Amino acid sequence: MAFDVEITDAARDDIDDAVTFIAQKSQAAARKWKTALQALILSLQDMPGRFAVIAEAGELGLPYRSAPHHSHRVIFRIDEEKNTVYVVRVYHGARRPLSQEDIDPQDEA
Secondary structure (H helix, E strand, O other): OOOEEEEOHHHHHHHHHHHHHHHOOOHHHHHHHHHHHHHHHHHOOOOHHHOOEOOOHHHHOOOOEEEEEOOEEEEEEEEOOOOEEEEEEEEEOOOOOOOHHHOOHHHHO
């Protein structure tokens, strides 16, 4: 059964920031990056559990997962009861590990 996929405001902001940064060097690269990211996020409708639970999951209290996208990690959570995948952040891999401050549970309503 296909899952619904919802993108939180924080993840949308992350995407906008990354596209803006990449576009400073190349508009074409920014479009390509975003198109590939959209395809990856859409692919979470089917078998989102194929991606590993992140190391920070214990600290965060929920089994967040990560799908790699170039230098970024698409951080998401699967809600089996609601049949929904929540994309909560699109986080650059070089940044510090995620903490509770980086994820707003209210965003996943």
